[in-house]
Amino acid sequence: MDDELLTIGVFAARARLSAKALRLYDRLGLLRPAQVDEASGYRYYRADQVERARLVALLRQLDMPLARVAEVVEAPDGAMAAERLAAYWADVEARVAGQRTLAEYLRERLSGRSSEMYGKFEVETVDVPERVLITETRHVLAGELPAWIGASLGRLEEGARECGGITAAPFVVYHSDVSMESDGPAESCVPVADEAAARAWVERQGRARDTKVRVEPAHRLAYTRIAKAQVAHPQILAAFEAVEEWIPKQGLWQAGPCREVYFADWDTAGAEDPVCDVAFPVR
Template sequence: MARSPIARTIGDFARATGLSAKALRRYDELGLLRPDRVDPYTGYRYYADTQTERARLIAWLRRIGMPLADVGRVCALYADDPAAAAREIRAYWASVEADTAARRGLAASLVERVKGTTTDMTTNGPTPYVFEGTALLDRGLVRELQQDAAHASPRLLAVADGYGPEGERAARAAVEAVAAVPAPVRAGDGLDALEDAVRAAGRAVVGLDGSGTTLTAALLAGGRLVVAHLGDSRAYLLRDGRLRQLTRDDTVVQALVDAGGLEPEEAAERPDRAVLLKALSGGEGASAPALGVHEVRPGDRVLLCTDGLSALASPAELAGTFAAVGGAGAADALRELALSLGAPDNLALATAEVTPAGAIDTLSRTSAP
């Protein structure tokens, strides 16, 4: 005769699984974890030992901060496809880490603003660092028109990738709008200034119906790097030979990767990898940019590029080429890399090294079609 599973009271089950009785009642109401049976006279809930694994999974998912709706989806997947459940957890945590990295710098800047001070190298003087930078454009080997734009100055780098019949004008207008941003003293001021500049860029492309542009800009402020981003152009930071991507693509494919529905290795092969979720659109005006604040130090090198490079080169190829050549030659080397890979699209690059202010005399340059 088959043995019945041991029935635990809600208190015993809570102690066995690390979930409180209150949480168990809540998860019953939401359908996440139903009791094995409920006494029809007393209403007491009883749980089977076979429910322990699911309960512990819920407890751990809640401990990493996963929303209840996502917990339910992971639990449903786990019953039939543990590998798919694992992808969901990995994708959720990747999004948490990316969001935390960006928010860390934002929080530090907010602390400085509230205190009325800056923890960087100066309190009231100019920002301690400047860019020694270069902006470069290439039409590529296939396109007849150049619709990208780029800018490099001592305080700001920017790239834009225009699309549509007025893509050239959209990219140029966006870059010129952010290039006019003032040089702030504090990172918090830089956030405000760069966000305002992106709004100005949005206004500049209004009326160019059917056209628009991506925009990625990096501003030195208060000894930190403030990044604003829309679209699938990218910003990278090279330190000690390691290249780190500072932005996440606003694309359908990246959303699928984040949701666990697509492996990162598969994304590069998708024909719809350039379909944008966010951009500066001539029909809509300014979209809200993703903003981040990052610590920088002398010797760090920054790369901004459109997908005319990033969609072709692997992370290893990008890192190796950018690390191997310094100064203005880095932009030329990266252009040659794109050309060697077929260069089917326009290319815009802005490369720079972070240098103590006063150490160099850096020229400001904007490149447009």
């Protein structure tokens, strides 16, 4: 019976799908007809394709993107298909958890309780001397940001060995907004000891990854220190906004783009351990 050819109408009824959906799955390569009549263009399916058709439809009810649907249905065995589904659902739950936290944050703002949130952050200033930086700049969206920060700072810290060593905590400067719609750019920076060696190192890198050397003038930073758990979005937004609110109250002005300064080992830090300063240059 599995070799029986079914018209698209009969197959759609058995699979509990519309003919329109079957045509879409065919066009996307998710479920090809067993046979297409060259003269009439009629599609025919085998009875043993019903299970795949129902699986595709169920996966789509999870709002699974078509590319990931293909990964599941093309898995070599059921165990691998189940693993791919589990990985997708873990991503969904992580995204929903982030959205839930963002909704709570926005509810606090909309209800006029922003001051209570900002009061949780202690803001101070620190004077930073002139220093030589090796940097890497990239246009990056929010979803790509954590992986890029880790990779770019890793490359720069390795390069710093040829530039006299690292002289201060690495940091990332946001020259423009980084979100799901805006791609910055962001600039990873590592302070180094030897400017001449740094320029020679950058010259050897060529134009790869937009690596540069720049000398950052002495400046003052207004900052608040946050724990590892607060680095996640949107908690970190409240930290940035707390510093922004504090600056004019002290008779100061923002003198440059915001930054995150990483002074602790992320891998060994606990959720409540301080790991990062959220900062703005001020004058």
